[in-house]
Amino acid sequence: MIRIRFTADDFARVRFAARPAPVPELNAAFMMMSGGGELLHGRWRRRVLRSLPDVVAPLADLVPAGDPPLFLDVLGATLEESLDLVAAAPAELVRSELERVYAGRPSPKWIRELHAGEAGARQILRRAQRAAFETVVAPVWPLVQDLHRAEFTRHAVTVAEHGVGAALPALVPGTRLRDGVWEWAAPDTREIRLAGRGLVLLPTFHWTGRPLVQDLPDRPVVVSYAAGTGLPLTPDAAPGTDESLAAVLGRTRLELLRALTTPHTTTTLARHLRVSNATASSHAAALRGAGLITTTRTGRSVEHRRTALGDLLTGDGR
Numbered sequence: 603m604i605r606i607r608f609t610a611d612d613f614a615r616v617r618f619a620a621r622p623a624p625v626p627e628l629n630a631a632f633m634m635m636s637g638g639g640e641l642l643h644g645r646w647r648r649r650v651l652r653s654l655p656d657v658v659a660p661l662a663d664l665v666p667a668g669d670p671p672l673f674l675d676v677l678g679a680t681l682e683e684s685l686d687l688v689a690a691a692p693a694e695l696v697r698s699e700l701e702r703v704y705a706g707r708p709s710p711k712w713i714r715e716l717h718a719g720e721a722g723a724r725q726i727l728r729r730a731q732r733a734a735f736e737t738v739v740a741p742v743w744p745l746v747q748d749l750h751r752a753e754f755t756r757h758a759v760t761v762a763e764h765g766v767g768a769a770l771p772a773l774v775p776g777t778r779l780r781d782g783v784w785e786w787a788a789p790d791t792r793e794i795r796l797a798g799r800g801l802v803l804l805p806t807f808h809w810t811g812r813p814l815v816q817d818l819p820d821r822p823v824v825v826s827y828a829a830g831t832g833l834p835l836t837p838d839a840a841p842g843t844d845e846s847l848a849a850v851l852g853r854t855r856l857e858l859l860r861a862l863t864t865p866h867t868t869t870t871l872a873r874h875l876r877v878s879n880a881t882a883s884s885h886a887a888a889l890r891g892a893g894l895i896t897t898t899r900t901g902r903s904v905e906h907r908r909t910a911l912g913d914l915l916t917g918d919g920r
Contacts (some may be wrong), residue, residue: 604815605785606801606823615800615822616755622750623677623804624735625684625897626826629670630809631738632661634834636668636754637892641851641892646834650738658727663710664703671699677824681735685728693719695818739808742835744768746807750838753805753829764885773803774813774827775910788812796823805829831915855885857892860916862908871878895903 635647664670673691700709700717709717716723727874739746760769770784771777777786794815806814807830816824839879848856854875861874870883886906889895894912897904908916 603785604788604792604794604813605783606788606796606815606825608662608782608784608796612801614811614817615771615798615858616766616794617755617802619677619750619802619804620754621679622743622746622807623684624681624739625676625678625688625731626804627746627806627808628731628735628739629674631825632665632734634808634810639892642832643834651903653737655733655737658730658737659729660710660712663713664727666704666707667710669703671696671703672816672818673699675818675824677804681732681794685731686732689728694743694833699854742838745835748809750805769896770803774818774825776781777813786813790890792817794823799823800825801825803827807835821831832911833915851889856882857887857911858882858885859908862895862906862912864903867903869903875898 631650634643635650664674673695674688676687676691686854692843696719699716700713701825704713712723712726716727748884757769757773760772764772767779770779774786777784779785792815794817799820802822802824804824804826806826806828809826809828810830810832811828813828814826816826851859857875858871861871866874868879868883868886871886872879875882875885877885886897888896889912890897890906893909894915895906895908897906
């Protein structure tokens with residue numbers, strides 16, 4: 603469980619990031635490449651991996667166990683500003699974080715040089731991050747900016763109508779605020795006291811998991827939360843449109859998902875799609891595996907329902 607404790611003064615120091623942050627969005631994209639499901643992200647993952655230039659390879663060395671070092675968490679407004687912030691990370695933070703993520707494992711030569719503070723190693727990191735951003739995020743950056751503006755507006759309206767206390771759980775479904783504590787389920791337990799540092803809310807549009815928290819000394823706490831539709835971003839189709847959904851799910855599965863505005867049995871779905879029961883069952887299994895529908899048995903038949911994520915993808919959710 604993650605718990606962030608607020609005082610009355612802390613609520614006045616909650617702010618929404620004014621614009622998307624290039625490096626956190628890149629970090630989110632890389633996390634989805636390693637953890638996104640096959641149905642929704644498999645094709646996107648393979649395409650991106652094929653397109654990455656060799657200069658990006660050192661970034662993999664920074665996550666030997668899947669946990670990136672905290673000095674990569676920066677909130678620059680532009681890519682160059684973000685890369686400058688990474689380069690300016692305190693030497694002791696870089697050393698301690700590399701020691702944490704490697705935890706006694708053997709490390710590549712350039713990582714040892716980065717640990718020692720050598721300028722050449724920081725240049726390797728800068729080139730890798732720039733090339734990764736240009737390959738993965740830059741093609742969809744205008745879309746990210748549009749989505750961020752829409753999310754900013756949604757948050758502003760909620761705060762204006764209901765106040766910050768109601769806006770936090772409304773912004774991040776699955777969280778709750780009670781007695782001055784904002785909390786949500788997580789594998790580990792963390793207690794965070796803002797102590798006047800402030801809180802920054804940062805939506806990310808590649809990430810689909812639980813909120814991510816950056817809690818560094820003498821800095822505002824940053825909560826990055828999933829604000830997209832759950833689909834990969836592509837430059838040629840806005841997420842949530844039939845074109846983008848069909849490109850990921852396939853036309854028949856999309857039609858099945860859209861049919862579940864009300865629950866259906868396999869037989870009624872097959873009739874609606876004009877396919878066999880076996881085919882309808884196979885498509886339903888794929889959507890169920892992606893978390894888009896649930897299936898329950900009722901007597902001799904099974905009933906399929908759309909999940910909240912399925913509603914969100916089809917435009918019937920938030």
